[in-house]
Structures are given as structure tokens and as C-alpha cells.
Amino acid sequence: MLQLSDVHTYYGLSHVLHGVNLELAKGEAVSLIGRNGAGKTTLMRSVMQLTPPRSGSILVNGSVELTKLKPHDVFRQGVRLCPQGRGVFPKLTVEENLRLALVAQRGQDVPAQIQTAYDRFPILGEKRHQKVRGLSGGQRQLLAIARAMLGDTSILLMDEPSEGLAPLVVQELRDLILDIKTTGITILLSEQNVKMALSACDRHYILEKGEIRFSGTTEELACNEDILIQTLGVSTSVAECEAPG
């Protein structure tokens, strides 16, 4: 579904991604674990061509080369980014945020798609006329996800969605990710929260200083927990984490 091969990305002279290889099969939820500054956001921006890689290949469906496309054409391929920090507009209402996203995408808002978002996330329908600055962190995150899922989404890149959320809300978010997965959408979940990554995803990549240090299933990670201590400085017991249901 999505295949990154030997991706190198720079900010000016600063070489941030060093030959990243990563693969997602259709309908998989895969985590990208790494500490601050590891390059998770850069990797997602590279896929979207917001920070285009200097070399390497990023294929969708085995044939469409994203590195040859502009961001809006990547978007048209059904690849969507739910950005870190949510990226929603606090002074606008929930509905204005959704309508604005649709206008930016298609030059017009599409009431049916907004209704689909409310059907999927009823709390957003209830709060449609409320300004976003009055929403809780979890509700803002829902709005960001709803916005990223407007239209035909096939691959959802979620950049640290649990950041700043209370533990109970993180659990709800995890359930939501599992729910989105059942719709067949392929998910790449960037996380520093190892528990969240392990409980929402079956396969994991660990990124350190722009290089993939580990790739494998939850079971494989359980046999190699030292890597979590080495790369993240955490000693989360993989065995204690609830696996995706």
C-alpha cells in the first residue's frame, strides 16, 4: 500500500532522514516510535511531499511514485496527514473547520461529507456550532482526525495524536484507531507513547536520529525490549501492554 525505499530528507544542509525503508500493507495499523527529534514528523511530511525527500522512492499501491507529485496530488491519492498539534483553527467553529478543509480540497464544501463526519463522530455534530477553542484536547483531536478523513482516505498518517491527552482519553483514541482500521484504512501512527503504539498497532518501526533501528511485530519487540530502553530510555514492558483486540 505504502512503500518507502532509501528515503533521504534534508532541511537545507541538515540531513534528517538517512535512508528510511518502511512498508505498510493495506488495512494495517503500524506504529512509528521515536523520541523528540527522531524524525517522525519529517517522515510524514516527506510522504505528503510537504518536505520533499532529496532522494529515494515513496510508492503508493506499488505504482504511484509520490516523490514526483505535489502535496495536493498526494492528497488526491487518498493519503492524509493528521498533523502533530492537531492543526485546527481555534477561533472557528467545528463546522467552519470542516467546511474550510473541504473548500481547500475541492473548491466547495460538501454537506454530505460533513454529515458523514458527524455520523462517524457524533460529539462533533453536537458541538458543530461551538468554537474549537472551547473544546477539550480529545475533542480537538477528534476534529483533526475527522478533517483528515473527509473524502476518500486510503492511508492516514497520524502524527503523535495522543500528545497532551489524559490517559483515559488516550484509551478512547486507541479504540477509535482500532475502529478506523476496521474500515480498511491503512494507518501509520507516530508515537512517543509506547503503550499507545503497542496497543493500537500490530507492527512497529523504531526511528532514531532519522534511521530505522527496529522493525517487527509486537511479539518480536517483546523479545527485544532493550531496543526501547536504548532508543527511548523507557522500560515499558511489552508483555504488560494490551494488544489490539
Ligand SMILES: Nc1ncnc2c1ncn2[C@@H]1O[C@H](COP(=O)(O)OP(=O)(O)OP(=O)(O)O)[C@@H](O)[C@H]1O
Ligand atoms: N523546519 C525545520 N528546519 C530545520 N530543522 C528541522 C525542521 N523541522 C525539524 N527539524 C529538525 O529535524 C529533526 C527531526 O525533527 P522532527 O520534527 O521530524 O522529529 P520528531 O520525531 O517528529 O520529533 P517531535 O516529536 O519533537 O516533533 C530535528 O533535529 C529537528 O530539529
